[in-house]
Amino acid sequence: MMNDKDLRQQAYQAVEKSLKTAQQDPYRQGFHMTPPVGLLNDPNGWIQWQGKYHMYFQWMPFHTGHGAKLWGHYSSDNLVDWKLEPIALTPSDWFDKNGCYSGSSIDHDNKLKVFYTGNVRNDKGDRETYQCLAESDNGIDFIKKGVQVELPEGYTAHFRDPKVWNHDGKWYMVIGAQTLEKEGTVAFFESDNLEEWTHKGELAGPVDGLGYMWECPDAFQLDGKDVLIFSPQGVKAQGIDFNNQYQTGYVIGKIDYENGKMEHGGFTELDRGFEFYAPQSMVDEKGRRLLVGWMGVPDQGEEHHPTIKHHWIHNLTLPRELRLEQGNLYQLPVEEMKQLREEKLFEQAVGSEISHDIARTSELIIETEGSLDHLELKLFDFLTMSYSKEEGYLTLERPNLASEETERRSCRLIEGVKHVQVFIDRSSVEIFINKGKEVFTTRMFADPEKRLLKVKQKGKEQLKLTAWKLKDNCIQQDISNWYNK
Template sequence: MITSEEKLRKQAYEAVEKNKETVQADPYRQGYHMMPPVGLLNDPNGWIQWRGTYHMFFQWMPFHTGHGAKYWGHYSSENLVDWKLEPIALTPGDWFDKNGCYSGSAIEHDDKLKVFYTGNVRNNQGERETYQCLAESINGNDFVKKGVKAELPEGYTAHFRDPKVWKHEGKWYMVVGAQTLERQGAVALLESEDLEIWTHKGELAGPVEGLGYMWECPDTFELDGQGVLIFSPQGVEAQGIDFNNQYQTGYVTGELDYEAGKLNHGAFTELDRGFEFYAPQSMIDKKGRRLLVGWMGVPDQNEEHHPTIKHHWIHNLTLPRELKFINGKIHQLPIEEMKQLREEKLFEEVVGADLSKTLPRTAELEMDVDGSLSQFELHLFDYLSLTYSKETGYFTMERTSLATGNTESRSCRLIEGLQQMKVFIDHSSVEIFLNDGKEVFTSRMFAEPDERMVKVVHKGKERLKLTAWQLRNDAIDQDIHVNNI
C-alpha cells in the first residue's frame, strides 16, 4: 500500500515532468544559480558539507508559484559550481509537519546527516501549531523522520521556527526564530546533551525596540573571533536608505555568553543592500571557510509580478559567499571556486571615457580603480543602473518596479569611495560586490532576454580597468531521474 509520503513525492515528481518543457523554455532560467525544477523555491535549508559533498536543501512548493505546505528540495555539489538536483528530502506527510516541512539546518553526528526543521501544523480550528523535528540519513539522500524533538516553550506565539543547530564544548545548541507573546521578534536558545531532550535557556537576543514583530531564520556563529547573529526581522520601518525592502536581513555582533545564554550585541546592520535577499544560512566547510547562501527573494514583496510565473516557476538562491569580519563589519566575497565558471575572457581594458560593450547573459564583470572614482554609471541591459558619486558618497542601484512600472532604488554609502566592484550576471539576476564585499547588492533582473548592451559612463579623470568573462550556462543539472525513483 502506498504511504502518504510516497503519494506526495509521486505528485511532486509528476508536477516536475508535466511542466518540464514549459519551465525550461523560459529565457529567464538561470545558467549557474540554483532554482526550482518547477514551482516556488524560497529559504536555503540544511546547508552543509558532509563526507566531502556540499548539500543544499531548500524550501519548495512544487504545485504552484505561491507559498503553502513546503517540501525540502535538495541539491548537491562536489565543487560549489556544478549542482545536481537530488531526490526530494522531506515531504509534509506526518501529523507534526502536515502543513509544511519548514526551514531548518543540518549537522553531522554518529556518521549520519541529521536535519532539524520546523513542522508546521494547522489544527481543526485553523490555529497554527509548531514543532521542531528531526530527520536523519545514512547516505545523504534518503531521510527517515524521527519526529518531534522540541515543542513550543512558554512565552512565545506559534510563530516559532527555523532551527539552526551547532555544537560547542560538548553540548548542542539550537537557535529558533520567535515571536514573544507581546508580538515582538526574538531569538530563542535551546540546549541539549544528546539531541533528544532540549531545554529552553531563554532569549539569545531580542526583543529590540523598533526591530520588528518576528525574527526569522536565525544563524549564530563566531567569525574571526567575533560573535555574530544573522536573522531576518519582519516589521522594521524604513529609515532613509536603510530597511527599504518588505522584510530585512542583517546581523548584530557581540560576545556570545553560553553560560548565560545571551549575545550582548550592538546595532543591527543590513547584510545586503539589493532588492531581493532574505533568509540566508551559513556553514563552515572543510577548508575552514564560513560560507553563506541566501534566498534571492523577499516574502510578500511583489512575488505575483515576477514574469517567470507564466513558465511555472519563481525564485532562486544566491551564489555561495565567503564571510570575513574586517574592521567591525562583515564582508561577503565571491568564493574562489566561482572562477571555474569562466569560459572565455571577453575583454580587459583601461577606460578613461565612456564605453559600450555587449555581454552575454551569463557574465562576470570586474572593475578596479586607480584611486577612487569621482562619478560613475553602469547601465546593464537597459534595465538596471548603478551610479556612484564621490561628492555624496552614495552608490545606488535603480530599476523599474515589477509592480508599478515606476523607478525604484536601493542605496548604500561608501565612505572610503568606490575602489573595486565585481558583478555576476545571470539570465535574470545580478549580484554586485563592492570594495571586496564590504557592501553587496543582490537583485533579480528581468531585462529583455535578447538584450546584450552594457554601457559605462565615466565622468572623472581616474582610469579604471574593466575585465569581463563569459560564464558557463549549464552549471545546474535538474534531471532528477524521476522514473527511477
C-alpha cells in the same frame, strides 16, 4: 493528509509536466540554483558532508505560490555544478502536515541530521509548531525521528527555523520567535545529547523598532567574534535603510553560553539589493564560513514575476565566503566561481565612457588604483548602478516589477569605489562592492534580447574593466532517478 509515497509521486508528476516549459523560459538561470518547477524560497540544511556540498531548500512543486512546502535538494562537488537530487522531506506526518519548514543540518555519529520546523494547522485553522529531527546515512534518503522541541511558554506559534551547532562539547539551538507581546526575538536552547533540550531564554531581542518576528537565525563565531544573522519582519524604512518589505541583517558581539545571552552592537543590513532574505551559513572542510541566501523577499511583488507563466519562481544566491573586517561582515564570491569563466570577452581601460555587447551570463570586474569620483554602470537598458563621491552614496535603480516606475536601493560609501565585481545571470545580478564590503542582490527582468553594457566614469583615476562569458548550464535537473529508485 497525504502519505510520503503519494506526495513524492505527485511532485514527480508536477515536475515532469512543466519542466520543459520552465527550462524554455529566457529568464531561466544559467548558474544559480532554481526550482525545477514551482516556487523555491529559503535555503535549508546547508552543509558539506562527507566531501559533498548539500543544499536543501523550501519548495512548492505544485504551483508558484506558498503552501505546505517540501524540502528539495541539490548536491555539488565544487560549488559550481549542481545536481538535483530526490525530494528530502515531505509534509506527510501529523507534526509537519502543513509544511516541512526551514532548518539546519549537522554531522553526528556518521549521520546527517536535519532539524526543521513542522508546521501544523489544527481543526480550527490555528497554527501549531514543532521542531523536528530527521536522519540520513547518505544525505539523500531521510528517516523522520519526530518532535524534539515543542513550543515553550512565552511565545506565539510563530516559532521556527532551528539552527543547531556544537560549542565546547554541548549542542545549542537558536529558533526564530515572536513573544506574546508580538515582538521579534531569538530563542536559545542547550542539549548534552541532541535529544533533551533545555530552554535558556532569549539569546537576543526583543529590540525596540526591530520588528514583530525574527526569522531564520544563524549564530556562529568568526575571527574570535560571535555573529548572529537573522531576518526581522516589521521594521520600518529609515531613509535609505530597511527599504525592502522584510530585512536581513546581523549583530556582532559575545555569546554568554552559561546564561544564554548575547551582548551585541547594532543591527546592520547584510545585503542592500532588492531581493535577499533568509540566508544560511556553514563551515566547509576548508574552514570557510560560506553563506547562501534566497534571492527573494516574502510578500514583495511575487505575483509580478514574469517567470510565473513558465511555471517557476525564485532562486538562490551564489555561495559567498564571510569575513569579518573592521567590525563588519564582508561577503566575497567563493574562489570556485572562477570556474564559471568560459571566455574573456575583453579587458580594457576606460577613459570616460565605453559600450559593449556582453553575454547574458557574464562576470564584470571594475578596478582602480585609487577611488573614483563618479561611476555609472548601465546594464541591458534596465538596471543602473551609480556612485557619486560628492554625495557619498552608491545607488541601484530598476523599473518596479508592478508599476515600472523607477525604484532605488542605496548604501553609504564614503571611502569611494575601488573595486566592483558583478555576476550577471539571465534574470539576476549580484554586485560586490570594494571586495565585499557592500553587496547588492537583485532580480533583473530586462528584455531577453538586450546585450548592451555601458560604463561611464569621471575623475583622475584610471579604470580597468574586464568581462568574462560564464557557463550557463550548471544546474542539472534530471529526475529519472526520483521515483522507485
